[in-house]
Amino acid sequence: MSKAVKIAIIGSGPAGYTAAIYTSRAQLETTVFAGYQSGGQLMFTTDVENFPGFPEGIMGPKMMMQFRKQAERFGTTVQDIHVTAVDFSARPFKIWTTLPEGTDPQKLADLTVDEQKELSAKIKTGEPEFIADAVIIATGASPIKPGILxxxxxxxxxxxxxxxxDAAFFREKETYVVGGGDSAMEDALALAKFASHVTVIHRRDSFKASKIMQERVLNHEKISVLWNTTLEEIIGTQVVEQVKVKENGEEKILPAQxxxxxxxxxxxxxxxxEQIELDGHGYVVTRQSATEVGVQHAQAALADGLVQYPSMTSVEGVFAAxxxxxxxxxxxxxxxxxxxAASLDAERWLERQDS
Ligand SMILES: Cc1cc2nc3c(=O)[nH]c(=O)nc-3n(C[C@H](O)[C@H](O)[C@H](O)COP(=O)(O)OP(=O)(O)OC[C@H]3O[C@@H](n4cnc5c(N)ncnc54)[C@H](O)[C@@H]3O)c2cc1C
Structure with a gap:
């Protein structure tokens, strides 16, 4: 039989655990599905210096253990399992955590849309392990890793x-940025405030970044660009010491920190x-998405001059953060x-359903 929970939070990074602290303190029975990489992205970093409340900084994994403890203190149940399929077509929402034999859990994040559909269809032939009155999606977004040596x-x-x-850790260091879009331009400019020099490595002969960002980068005295260049290898002993690049087909080793x-x-x-609206890049659309479609949703949800439940997705009762x-x-x-914000929206929305 499916286990019934009031609020299911999918994901265990800062968004998921913060939501859980709020919902469980509000005495709503809360289950966090922590996933195969419990704690989220900060489990893969060292010092976090910009989270308020830690004047000396804190190690990412330690901070995430504290988030978890704080949620558990107020009664959150943390399930160290991955959600493998959902059905949001009717309430209560259905949640599956089974994994068909032979499926590698670590590869779930890399599945194509069609592979995911096929897997979900297989999983949904069984009864869902959980049902929930409201769901908060907090599954994060991973940086794309090109897999360079x-x-x-x-x-x-x-x-x-x-x-x-991390830019502030690279004061007076020789640094490189790989990419050619707006985020690469932003990173290069952020780094140039600290590093002795920034070299942007780009595989084409022009950037796809917005014109204004390109101009700022190209006119910056501390930034140069290696066009038609690929990063082949990152070299060092304990830390990064050099990069091997291929510029117009010719390999070079350059000093790097x-x-x-x-x-x-x-x-x-x-x-x-296939359950909620996602944008063209796979981001969840809510009424507070900083995109055109998000603005349209916000407009449609205006009541008495206020956007109702800003963190709600295209499905009523499903929120995202x-x-x-x-x-x-x-x-x-x-x-x-x-x-x-998502937990407060979910709490208010549930109150309305129950009254
Ligand atoms: C190397 C690195 C260093 C960083 N350093 C800083 C820093 O110093 N300061 C700062 O402010 N930010 C930093 N960031 C950014 C910060 O980590 C993210 O902004 C933040 O973690 C996002 O939180 P989140 O809760 O949205 O998602 P995440 O932290 O990504 O957590 C999402 C969680 O959901 C889980 N999940 C995914 N799918 C499922 C599923 N189907 N079922 C169950 N669970 C699932 C994932 O495994 C993960 O545990 C850094 C990021 C990286 C990659």
């Missing part, structure tokens, strides 16, 4: 995926594809803030 080995030892988070990968993020939303919605900021504190 040395990239994994030197992750958090000179290789970073977040310049806003920091490598920032800025080629985009992949929202972890495959299992929701954190990096899987956030096309713009992707910070722990913004994810936590959105988790708080």
């Amino acid at each position: 040395g990239e994994e080995e030197f992750s958090a030892k000179g290789v970073s995926y977040c310049a806003v988070c 920091g490598v920032f990968i800025a080629i985009g993020h992949r929202p972890q939303t495959g299992i929701f594809a 954190g990096d899987n919605v956030d096309v713009r900021y992707k910070q722990a504190v913004t994810a936590a803030g959105q988790g708080c």
Whole structure:
């Protein structure tokens, strides 16, 4: 028989745990599905220096253990399992956590839409393990990792995926940014405030970033560009020391202390594809999405001058928070803030259903 829960929170990063702290303190029975990588993205970093309340900084994994403890203190149940399929077509919402034999859990995030559909259909032939009155989706968005030689080995030892988070650690260092879109331009500019020099490595002969961002980068005295160049290898002993690049077919080894990968993020939303509205990049659309479609939804949800339930998705009773919605900021504190907002929306919405 399916286990009934009041609020199911899918995802255990800053958004999911913050939502859980609020819903469980509001005495709503809360279950967090932590997933195979419990704790979210901050489990893969070292110092977090920009989360308020930690003047000396805090290690990412330690911070996430504290988030979890705080949620558990108020009664949240944390299930260390992955949600593998959902059905939001009727209430209560159905949640499956089974995994067909032979499916590698670590590869779930990389499934194509069609593979995900096939897997979900297989899973949904059985009874759902859980049913929930309301759901908060907080599954995050992972930085796309190109799999360059040395990239994994030197992750958090000179290789970073977040310049806003880590630029300050690269004061007077020789740094590189890989990418050619707006996020690469933003990362290069953020880094140039600290690093001795920033080289943008781009595989084409022009950027796809907006004109204004390109101009800022191209006119910056501390930033140069390697056009038609690919990053082949990141080299070092304990930390990054060099990069091997291929420029117009010719290999070169260059001194390096920091490598920032800025080629985009992949929202972890495959299992929701046919259940709620996602945008063209897979981000969950809510009434507070910072996109045109988000603005349209907000407009449609206006009542007496206020947007009703800003964190609600296209399905009533399903809310979303954190990096899987956030096309713009992707910070722990913004994810936590959105988790708080989603939990308050869910609480108010549930009160209305129950009254
Ligand atoms: C290397 C690195 C360093 C960073 N450093 C900083 C920093 O110093 N400061 C800062 O503010 N930000 C930093 N960030 C950004 C920050 O980590 C994110 O903005 C934040 O973690 C987003 O929180 P979230 O809760 O939305 O998602 P996430 O942290 O991504 O958590 C989502 C969770 O959902 C789980 N999940 C996914 N699918 C399912 C499913 N189907 N079932 C169950 N669970 C699921 C995932 O496994 C994951 O545990 C860093 C990011 C990276 C990658």
